[in-house]
Amino acid sequence: MGRDDLYITVPSFFRCPISLDVMKSPVSLCTGVTYDRASIQRWLDDGNNTCPATMQVLSSKDFVPNRTLHRLIQIWSESVRLRKARFEIDNSSNSKDQVVELIQQMHRHTSSSSVDSLAKILRFAKESEDNRKFLANCDGFAALLVEALAGGGNAADGSNNIRILEQIVRIIHFLIGEIQDSDELVRLMLKKSGAGAGDCLASLLLVLQRGSAESRIASARVMESIAVSAESKLLVAERDGVLPELLKLTSPEKDSTLIEAGLSCLIAVSVPKRVKVKLVQLGAVRSLSKLLSDSNSTTSTIEKVLKLLETVSSVKEGRAKICEAEEEEGGDCCVSAIVQRLLKASSTATEHAVMILWSVCYLFKERSAQEAVTKANGLTKILLLMQSNCSPCVRPMAADLLKIFRVNSKSTISCYDTKTTHIMPF
Incomplete structure (x- = not known):
């Protein structure tokens, strides 16, 4: 079936005389002329008392559904x-033949992969899961993409080369979820991620810096897929420019999907201690605190923010920043933002929040953190948490926090026994 075969002729009497669109709810006036209900209603609401097609004065403004x-x-x-x-089915079959030909051309002329060819393959991949599986099963295609990605990081100065890299990264992102042995694809990219010529990481960083929002999301997710071992986490995180660019994605002004892609990648690479310290030095705690305080942050974003804060709280530099007051922000510290999110997002977010508070207040006994919790009415929230059906891992940490505040706080809750089953905090 060719493109001309899909040309659709709309019968004229199916179109509304006012909007000229196919009618969704045809109704007839007393003049016998039929209109779409929404169009004629607007005409009448504007104060008109004539039939738009005949300009006859209407004896009645009632209309009857033309069933x-x-x-x-x-x-x-x-x-x-x-x-x-039927056209899409036939066209999909033709597209597969065309895609195979494009891949064969790439095999023959790897260095001359054009924007148009990759754009066609990318459109094909976006159309359906079946198409992505088809691409994933094309022999040698994944390796070909990795070679093209590795070769583009050092030469991608022009806008045309950036577009090529963006398309390659987005196609790889689609394929990672479809290739049966995705570990092999990851190994190929890691092998091509060393310093010097032929560097996949250099290309991914370039897309992260200069690509569109959709391409940056894909780049962050591909980096996350690479960071599977302790060695690969360091390889990604210690590449100059990667951590700062990922942190830029987490600005509250960004789209939520972009923010979550950046946070997910940061969580993946932040396991090694020196990466956590580097994140703190780059101002990650301040950025994460802003996201916590942002009323527009999604539940998924809050969960990831608290997970990352939990990670950096395991190093002394991270705890110091979490407890440090921001003078220009009115004196509040990150702890206050964490307390405000207790019981307000999800059970997962609550677990991360309690773990952070337990770490800074109970395990490491940070005095400034304890004072911030008290100031933010954290004791009441912890009591309410104990009353709720909190998870088994949260309950003992909450009890430990109450013990700390029972000793240190001068509030009326100081005599609270953590074994009490019924609590009236008000």
């Missing part, structure tokens, strides 16, 4: 839908 025409439009619309579906 016969409505049924004919439904039958016609269904036939068009089925015709389009």
